[in-house]
Amino acid sequence: MNSKEIAKIAGVSRSTVSRVINNYPNVPPDTREKVLKVIKEYNYVPHASARMLRGKSSKTIGLVIVDLKRDSDIHKIYDNVYFGPFTTAVIDFANQIGYNVLVTTVYRVKDYKKVKEIFYNKTISGAIFIGVRNNDPEIKSLIEEGFKIAIVDQEIKEGDDIFGRSIIVNMDNINGAYEATKYLINLGHKEIAHITGDLDKLSGFARLEGYKKALKEADITYDAHYIVKGNFVEESGYNAIYKLLRKVRPTAIFAANDQMAIGAMQALQELKYNVPDDVSIIGFDDITLSRYVKPALTTMSVSLFQMAELCVENLVKSIEVESEIIAKFLVSAKLIERESCRKIID
Amino acid sequence: MNSKEIAKIAGVSRSTVSRVINNYPNVPPDTREKVLKVIKEYNYVPHASARMLRGKSSKTIGLVIVDLKRDSDIHKIYDNVYFGPFTTAVIDFANQIGYNVLVTTVYRVKDYKKVKEIFYNKTISGAIFIGVRNNDPEIKSLIEEGFKIAIVDQEIKEGDDIFGRSIIVNMDNINGAYEATKYLINLGHKEIAHITGDLDKLSGFARLEGYKKALKEADITYDAHYIVKGNFVEESGYNAIYKLLRKVRPTAIFAANDQMAIGAMQALQELKYNVPDDVSIIGFDDITLSRYVKPALTTMSVSLFQMAELCVENLVKSIEVESEIIAKFLVSAKLIERESCRKIID
DNA sequence: CTGAAAGCGCTTACAG
DNA sequence: CTGAAAGCGCTTACAG
Incomplete structure (x- = not known):
């Protein structure tokens, strides 16, 4: 079924069929109705490729x-x-x-x-x-x-x-990370670690920036020992804890996303640290999983x-x-x- | 950039360009090379719609x-x-x-x-x-x-x-559901409830069938009071517990999927039932979440x-x-x- | 208001 | 081995 056949059945030319389909204003109502009826009856839908070839968008x-x-x-x-x-x-x-x-x-x-x-x-x-x-x-x-x-x-x-x-x-990575870190600071934490995302991604380096900003504002000295590089996947959060704990003993951690936070919580539990009693942890993204893990993860939610x-x-x-x-x-x-x-x- | 231009630059006809693109055998190697070189140089990719209009698949x-x-x-x-x-x-x-x-x-x-x-x-x-x-x-x-x-x-x-x-x-819904139920039976359970999926879906009614099959084989009388209709979403699993417990007191539950099992676990916890001490629960599908909930969900995994x-x-x-x-x-x-x-x- | 015709960019029988 | 030509199914200036 193509426009030619529809035209024949409706008793008009292909031009008119096309005009009806494309809602041209210069088609009298009854002609339009007549054509539309045939189109509907035969379930006709114009060939997308032919239309595109004539310059219509692919939608x-x-x-x-x-x-x-x-x-x-x-x-x-x-x-x-x-x-x-x-x-x-x-x-x-x-x-x-x-x-x-x-x-x-x-x-x-x-x-x-x-x-x-x-x-x-x-x-x-x-x-x-x-x-x-x-x-x-x-x-x-x-x-x-x-x-x-x-x-x-x-x-x-x-x-x-x-x-x-x-x-x-x-x-809003910077402000989000800033708020997350500030939340931890307001809770009384001073030894706050950060597990970063990929630093070649905006969400990676911008969240690190927000973390630094909050620290600075609270007059907490930035200490590179409290930073571990991750890459936004759960496993990297898990590994980060082992690396981190070799050097320092933070009371709180800001993970650049929830997946890493969840990986980190797992490592923490393995090492018999209680979350949040021994160490607090906050994530970023508010993925579905975060509501279900135990303890449920505090995080920055983005739509x-x-x-x-x-x-x-x-x-x-x-x-x-x-x-x-x-x-x-x-x-x-x-x-x-x-x-x-x-x-x-x- | 179209095949005509490519043809001109390569010094051949559009037919030949097309033959090269479509890997016709009757093109001498050096002609082929020559055309390919121009195609590559100009990043030429044939217009998908034009090809389709000539009967090629849309891929x-x-x-x-x-x-x-x-x-x-x-x-x-x-x-x-x-x-x-x-x-x-x-x-x-x-x-x-x-x-x-x-x-x-x-x-x-x-x-x-x-x-x-x-x-x-x-x-x-x-x-x-x-x-x-x-x-x-x-x-x-x-x-x-x-x-x-x-x-x-x-x-x-x-x-x-x-x-x-x-x-x-x-x-393999029937066998999967049969195995799940049988697993519960082998664990010593006799009062086994089932939260069904949508019964107008194959996975809904077939899993119910597998459940019945296992019961029958173990000579446990099928009792409709132990069946609650759900619809595969978490909330329906949650609600199912409240409905179920009004009538019976099962020691185990087979939920037709993990999402309902997780909803059910939540309701159970609210009602101060311990899983698995008071009631065992098994799901179906092995979704990612099932590894993370506490207790981690036993389930039937399908790839x-x-x-x-x-x-x-x-x-x-x-x-x-x-x-x-x-x-x-x-x-x-x-x-x-x-x-x-x-x-x-x- | 409406039709005949050109043409979008290809592919492929056809002819040589 | 290769080119000229037809045609896929549309849309749209053009002419009336």
């Missing part, structure tokens, strides 16, 4: 999930607690406004080839990137070529930098839902208006007090 | 996530622990063999319109359905129209039923990864060979003993 955006840290384990993304919710949120918002979403994973730098291909071959009209390193050259080159791109977790720079030309949606909405909304806007849209967003983090931190009295 | 499959139970809460899928991992697994397998995946959600029956549209307008060459009710008429009609479809969790029927013409991938692989592999095969592929799979469930069940001595 499809890409969602690119980047997870470059794997060496061997190809399945780590499989139960990632962060990408899953974000993905469904993006799909829902996109579908709501008539867009399809094509999801792709990037595990190695060479996987960016897949992404470029769907841009070049016009399968997608734009894409949302999540999990990227700050200042990634692969993404930079895509933006340079004029593709519409929204990035989550990317440093917002002043001036005419190439990333300045894309849509950026960030958590992934809202972030997804901002990405989709602005990306689609920039695709449709064809003029360049420069949009930068900061989604705030909110303290969720649960059971993993306690007041210190000494 | 895109759909993944349709169905979640029809919502009345008001549109966001429930957001942190679904089951769809997320399955989705990433499907994407990974599909990408590995050169296919893109378009993900769509269906929350209301009318959302199937979206799905039909991407089939009709040739955006996707086939689709995987997850979360569907048994015998769903919407899917039935799609299969009838000849679309290539793989379904997770659908009853396998004998004979020439329409569903017989699709690819079906199931967990979503393997299920995703079977879906993708067979769907793509059926798309590519063009002959009808009828494939039915049963992925086995394996007992994972953790801390939520105990031996009964009386």
